[in-house]
Structures are given as structure tokens and as C-alpha cells.
Amino acid sequence: MQELKERILKEGRVLPGDIIKVDGFLNHRVDCELMSHIADEFAKYFNIDDVDILLTAEASGIALTAICALRYGKPMVYAKKAKSDNIEGGLFKSEIISYTYKKKVTLLVAKDWIKPGMRVLVIDDFLARGEALRGLCEIVEQAGAQLVGIGCAIEKGFQGGGDRLRERGVNLHSLAIIEKAEPGNIVFREDD
Amino acid sequence: MQELKERILKEGRVLPGDIIKVDGFLNHRVDCELMSHIADEFAKYFNIDDVDILLTAEASGIALTAICALRYGKPMVYAKKAKSDNIEGGLFKSEIISYTYKKKVTLLVAKDWIKPGMRVLVIDDFLARGEALRGLCEIVEQAGAQLVGIGCAIEKGFQGGGDRLRERGVNLHSLAIIEKAEPGNIVFREDD
Numbered sequence A, B: 001m002q003e004l005k006e007r008i009l010k011e012g013r014v015l016p017g018d019i020i021k022v023d024g025f026l027n028h029r030v031d032c033e034l035m036s037h038i039a040d041e042f043a044k045y046f047n048i049d050d051v052d053i054l055l056t057a058e059a060s061g062i063a064l065t066a067i068c069a070l071r072y073g074k075p076m077v078y079a080k081k082a083k084s085d086n087i088e089g090g091l092f093k094s095e096i097i098s099y100t101y102k103k104k105v106t107l108l109v110a111k112d113w114i115k116p117g118m119r120v121l122v123i124d125d126f127l128a129r130g131e132a133l134r135g136l137c138e139i140v141e142q143a144g145a146q147l148v149g150i151g152c153a154i155e156k157g158f159q160g161g162g163d164r165l166r167e168r169g170v171n172l173h174s175l176a177i178i179e180k181a182e183p184g185n186i187v188f189r190e191d192d
Helices: A002-011 A032-045 A062-072 A131-142 A161-167 B002-011 B032-045 B062-072 B131-142 B161-167
Strands: A013-015 A019-021 A053-057 A076-079 A091-098 A103-110 A119-127 A146-156 A172-182 A185-188 B013-015 B019-021 B053-057 B076-079 B091-098 B103-110 B119-127 B146-156 B172-182 B185-188
Touching: A002 A032, A002 A146, A002 A172, A002 A185, A032 A062, A032 A146, A032 A172, A032 B062, A053 A062, A053 A131, A062 A076, A062 A119, A062 B032, A062 B062, A076 A103, A076 A131, A091 A131, A103 A131, A119 A131, A131 A146, A131 A161, A146 A161, A161 A172, B002 B032, B002 B146, B002 B172, B002 B185, B032 B062, B032 B146, B032 B172, B053 B062, B053 B131, B062 B076, B062 B119, B076 B103, B076 B131, B091 B131, B103 B131, B119 B131, B131 B146, B131 B161, B146 B161, B161 B172
Parallel strands: A053 A076, A053 A119, A119 A146, A146 A172, B053 B076, B053 B119, B119 B146, B146 B172
Antiparallel strands: A013 A019, A091 A103, A172 A185, B013 B019, B091 B103, B172 B185
């Protein structure tokens, strides 16, 4: 997606440890108009009529997914990352490793909100090693729901998480796949 | 706001410990069409032309705020709740007590995203003791920015957090203020 790639080139910053900072428009400050363009772009890859619910994980996936949900006229669910008093019993759970926070995190979704047979489109802002998405796929499976696909805004192709999901047959589309990231030199994978 | 109150009466559940669960449409599963109606309602109370940026806190404020930001054509910023590798230096910080998670939490906003003089509208999904909002107000102050007001979807009036903010002169509007919550008996404060 040209507009997204241009924003990454213009505003993205490469930090030590293969971190690509895009927090000026994606995951701290959020450009919601860009998010709505991303939503429209996902709609070219997935048959939205065939989707019952959008699923993401807190926190950085929520803004993009909310805007997708509004544009598609679908409900969204976000997996929570810690047990709070507001979630009692009846949970789907998946343990993942958060590289951002360097610890194990449990993704939680109340069983009330994903039912067997539901067609789920997973959305996320960023795919690196793919742990959060692996956890979300596991939750879809636990629920006996059907994974329609995964739409991701930015993927770090060189970390392999996206390709591992593709090899498992997941219908994953990322709108900007970064193959190389050095300060001042960000290279994207060619589109299919 | 009638539509919101009706949803609370229909789908909200009162749990022990004064917890009002609205996670079927507000903060776990999210009805984004309702969020867009809430956004339109906030626009009756605040002069959106006079707002530079929307501010909320992760995670449950993000979906509503993203949809407000899209509808108003403004950028949004969400305060993060833990230090991750992706946030270096230059942070506004405010320590709050999370009653949901029973612990101290530090709200963080990168100094890059709120500048002196910016006019900030704070948005949140839920106001109980008002700790998160107090923290966000503190961050606006640290930034030398100007708090236009606070728009909140649901307020637990009986916990006093909202009234404490109003007494301090904050222009706070909540769209459904709950004065009494017992199983099967939710009572709202009369609108002004």
C-alpha cells in the first residue's frame, strides 16, 4: 500500500534492536484517516461480507481494528492482556511471549464473544515475530470459530513471523512488508 | 444519551464490588456504530473546531477515541501503561492507581506528541474513581497544553470521581451517569 509505505519512509525511525518506530501515526499517536485507508485496503483482500467479527489484541491493534469495524459495519473484540476484575470465568486463553515487553503475556477473550462457527477476521497493526497473531489464531481455534484471514498493516518480513503463518496456510495480508531496516534505509518486499 | 442508557439497561450487568460490566458493547466486544453515535453526541458538548488532538489511555479508551478522531478529522494519542522498548526518553508521566487491576500504573506519553499550547480533548469510555482521567489531566498540564474538556461515555456517579473533576473546574461531560447500580436496578442521574 503506497500511502502506508510512504509514511513509513517519511516518519519511521529505525532503532537499535531491529525496532521500527512508527509511533507518530500508528501506535501511540494515531492518524485515524490513514487507518480508514488501511481498512479500505484490507477490504480488497478479504470478503468482508463473509466476516462475522473482527478480532485483535490490546493495546496497539485496537485503534485500527475499531476503524475497520466501523467501516465494515461489524463488531470487534479485543483480547485482553491481564486478568482484571471485570473478566470473570469462561475465558479463552493463549500464552504468548511479548518481545516488546520481554515477558510472557496471556491473551484472554471471554467465551461470550466468540462462538463456534463464527467467521473471524484478525486485524493487527504490526507483525514482527507473530506471537500475538499466533495467540489470536489459537483463541479462534479454541472457540471452534473459523479464521477467515489476518490483515496486518506493517510486517517485519525479515523476522519471519508472517512467513511462518503463511506456511501454515493462514490467509495473511500485510500492507507493507519491511525486508531491511537500517537507519535511513528501509526496504520493502515487492508486492505479490 | 438515550441510546447508551438503553444499552446499559439491556446488556449491562452489575457484579459484586460495584462493578458494572458493559463488555458486550464498550470495552471487550465493541459496537463501533454505537461508538460513532457517542462521538456525535460529544460533538454537541465540545467545540471540536477548537480541538487539536484527542487524548485517552490504553486500553479500553482507544476504540471510542479512534472513532471520535476519525469522525472529527483529528489525530489521537493514547497514553501507554508500561514502559516498552519502543518508547525512549522524553516522556510525560503520571502515576495513577488502577482499581481494575489493583495496582499502581504509570501513564506515559511521548513528549513528541503533545506540545505546549495544544488544545486537548480527553476521551474515555468509563469513569469510576477518575484516576485515569486525573493522570491524563496531569499529562496535559505537564505538556503546557490546554485541556478543552473531557468526554466520557459512562460515569459511575456514586463513586464521585466525576464530581471531583467538575469541582476542580474541568469541563466534563458524561453521556450516562449511573447513580445506583444493583442487580436488575440501574438508576441514572437526571441530565442537566
